[in-house]
Amino acid sequence: MLRAALERLSQKRRTVAFPDGAPNLPDRLRGLPVIDAAKCPAACLAAPACAAACPMGAMRPGLGVGGTPLIDLGKCLYCTDCMAACPTGAITFGRDYRLAVRKREHLHFRGEALRLAEALEKRTRKLFGRSLKLRQVSAGGCNACEADLNVLTTIVFDLGRFGIDFVASPRHADGLMITGPVPENMREALRKCYDATPDPKIVIASGACAISGGPFAGLPESHDGADAVVPVDLYIPGCPPHPITALDGMLRLLGRI
Ligand code: SF4
Ligand code: SF4
Numbered sequence: 001m002l003r004a005a006l007e008r009l010s011q012k013r014r015t016v017a018f019p020d021g022a023p024n025l026p027d028r029l030r031g032l033p034v035i036d037a038a039k040c041p042a043a044c045l046a047a048p049a050c051a052a053a054c055p056m057g058a059m060r061p062g063l064g065v066g067g068t069p070l071i072d073l074g075k076c077l078y079c080t081d082c083m084a085a086c087p088t089g090a091i092t093f094g095r096d097y098r099l100a101v102r103k104r105e106h107l108h109f110r111g112e113a114l115r116l117a118e119a120l121e122k123r124t125r126k127l128f129g130r131s132l133k134l135r136q137v138s139a140g141g142c143n144a145c146e147a148d149l150n151v152l153t154t155i156v157f158d159l160g161r162f163g164i165d166f167v168a169s170p171r172h173a174d175g176l177m178i179t180g181p182v183p184e185n186m187r188e189a190l191r192k193c194y195d196a197t198p199d200p201k202i203v204i205a206s207g208a209c210a211i212s213g214g215p216f217a218g219l220p221e222s223h224d225g226a227d228a229v230v231p232v233d234l235y236i237p238g239c240p241p242h243p244i245t246a247l248d249g250m251l252r253l254l255g256r257i
Contacts, residue, residue: 015158016244019257023097023244030078030093035111037066039090053085056208056215065111073099073114074107074211074225077239100236100249104227107211107237117234119255124200128174129254131163134204135173135197139190139226140216141180145207145240149177152243164250170194175202176230181209181216182223194230202253204234206246211235 016023025031040048045067051059056075059082063070068090083091098116101107106115119125138146152159153166167173170193182190194203205226208214213224226232236249251257 014155015161016156018244018247019251025095025097025242025244029095029097029242030080032073032094032096032099032114033071033076033082033109034092034094035064035068035071036090036092037064037068037111039088040066040068041088042067044087049085049087050082050091053081055079055081056217063108063110068111071109072107072212073109073237074104074235075208075214075217076237077208077214079239097242097245098248099238099241099245100234100252102234102253104211104232104235107235117249117252120202120233120253124202125255127200128202129256132175132202132250132254133165133167133173134175134177135168135170135193136166136177136179137186137190137193139178139180139186139210140183140222141207141209145179145210145238148240148243149179149206149246152247157243157247159247162251162254162256170196171198173197173201175204175233177204177206178210178226178230178232179206181213182226182229183216183221184223185221187223187229190226190229202233203230204236204250204253205232206236206238206241208237208239211237214239 051069058072058075059069061069100117210226216222217224234253
């Protein structure tokens, strides 16, 4: 016991300083994409190789700044196929982990600053600002989003220090954290879970699947994301979202960033 206590003392503080300090991001993090329009030749802008290579159909030619493709961050898997296909090296994935937004259309990224999540209105913020209990609903998720939400509860991120916690029952929850594309087999369960959560409540969609259906979009069994079934208050993009991206979004929603 003494040995364990001494060992723990020698480890010192393990929790990230975020949001008071900058987060310690991994080298391989793929944050907000950047397209350098100056490197895009007119011929390529007319028929972009990047958009053709995107397995998600997440790029729409000509709708971004300087005629570059718009990227739907709600569909993007951050796979970097577009970057590999670009003949001029115009696309990079930056270090900006701040990606969460309040409205689906705010994920239509044109190359300008993202409209990051705004705080809930004052009354709801007063209710949940210091204590937010969430029921996690895995609606057909592959478990990657779920695993990275789980990471938020470890000593490294210590979600509980913000008063945010995951609870077992929707009846004890202030809201839902939804992952997965919502297949037909989960539609009714998700709806029942939503109805069982007392008002007022908030709903968060985490990951490309919960936002747009991800790779399952368009399949007959898929509802292509949570907002086809319940209203969503916060969209956290990624495949899966980095825990700091999710934490940043939640703290913005609660007006704590
Ligand atoms: S980013 Fe690359 S592939 Fe896409 S339009 Fe520009 S030059 Fe072409
Ligand atoms: S990183 Fe996103 S936009 Fe680029 S190819 Fe992959 S899914 Fe498409």
